[in-house]
Amino acid sequence: MRVFHSFDELAAIPNPVVTTGSFDGVHVGHKAIISRINWLAKQIGGESVLITFHPHPRKVLFPETAGKDLFLINSQREKVELLTKSGLNNLIVVEFTREFSEISSIDFIRNLLVAKLHARKIVIGFNHQFGHNREGDFEYLNELGKYYGFDVEEIPEQDIHNETVSSTLIRKALQEGRIQRANAYLDHHYMIIGKAVKGSRLLTNLDFPTYFISIDEECKLVPPDGVYAVKVENGGQSSKAIVNIRNNRYGAERDFNAMSIEVFPFEQPGLWESEVKLLFAKKIRDEFTFIDASDLKRQLEKDRELVEELIF
Numbered sequence: 001m002r003v004f005h006s007f008d009e010l011a012a013i014p015n016p017v018v019t020t021g022s023f024d025g026v027h028v029g030h031k032a033i034i035s036r037i038n039w040l041a042k043q044i045g046g047e048s049v050l051i052t053f054h055p056h057p058r059k060v061l062f063p064e065t066a067g068k069d070l071f072l073i074n075s076q077r078e079k080v081e082l083l084t085k086s087g088l089n090n091l092i093v094v095e096f097t098r099e100f101s102e103i104s105s106i107d108f109i110r111n112l113l114v115a116k117l118h119a120r121k122i123v124i125g126f127n128h129q130f131g132h133n134r135e136g137d138f139e140y141l142n143e144l145g146k147y148y149g150f151d152v153e154e155i156p157e158q159d160i161h162n163e164t165v166s167s168t169l170i171r172k173a174l175q176e177g178r179i180q181r182a183n184a185y186l187d188h189h190y191m192i193i194g195k196a197v198k199g200s201r202l203l204t205n206l207d208f209p210t211y212f213i214s215i216d217e218e219c220k221l222v223p224p225d226g227v228y229a230v231k232v233e234n235g236g237q238s239s240k241a242i243v244n245i246r247n248n249r250y251g252a253e254r255d256f257n258a259m260s261i262e263v264f265p266f267e268q269p270g271l272w273e274s275e276v277k278l279l280f281a282k283k284i285r286d287e288f289t290f291i292d293a294s295d296l297k298r299q300l301e302k303d304r305e306l307v308e309e310l311i312f
Helices: 028-043 057-061 076-085 105-114 138-148 167-175 179-186 201-205 293-310
Strands: 002-004 016-020 047-054 090-095 121-125 151-155 191-198 211-214 226-234 237-247 259-265 275-285
Touching (some): 076 090, 121 138, 138 151, 226 259, 237 293
Antiparallel strands (some): 226 237
16 A cells, blocks of 8 residues: 655556545444445556545644544554555545645545546545535535546445444444444454553562553543453564553543553563554453452453453
8 A cells, every 4th residue: 555645745546546534443434435446446447545634633623622532543553554454555644734624625626636636436435525614525526526527426324233333433432441342343453553661560570571552642542441351463473461551640530641551461571662563352340459469460360361261
């Protein structure tokens, strides 16, 4: 997958089949759209293209209201990895600014999709809107397509458990610690990619050597405090693991700088200063307060047994 960071740096893309959106989570609905544009592109000897935005538009347009407490399922690094796996040919990451937000839908189509990208087909999700004040929709695109010579297709909503899948629904599930439900909507494991730094001396002394995960995007959504069953991947290796997430400021609101993500991998503990990927399977319990180290060790041994059964 080729990644471009503006329309000005685009290389030639043959017969582009295009979609647009934030695609946070790259969930089952997003995958249906990507699968469709990949298929359509092959039919006309073309390539699939996703135009996405960074930062998230709500972070720019509503920094004190809707964007203030918006946490994203994926960091940019994670999103690129998931999109690469989807078979997408080209990703255009547009820097979203207030100035960009004021581009009308007609100018977005005429000056970018047509003049610079030369789009042959445009595929959008159900009820998708775009452009300044979200004035563009499927009917509007259809009319412009007749004039500018591109086709338009709308993909229906994707339902799981009789609920329409959306990034908002998945964020809610993750914020409630319902990892398995979120994974069903995503059609893959919720992930955290970060750097491993040396963990707790206490746990190392209890024969549970750990490391902490450092993440670099404050808007990355992290599940609530508790203990989780995960698979950890690093350099082609993988291991079952226990992850403990906690807020280190007692009684305070959750703070990115006060939150810790501590990992006990069963098979590969010595990963300091390397990048690792955590794939979450299930929340196994809330966080407990232990009177002494022996109680903590007994609980960790129970947690390990449970994770061994949960993850194959």
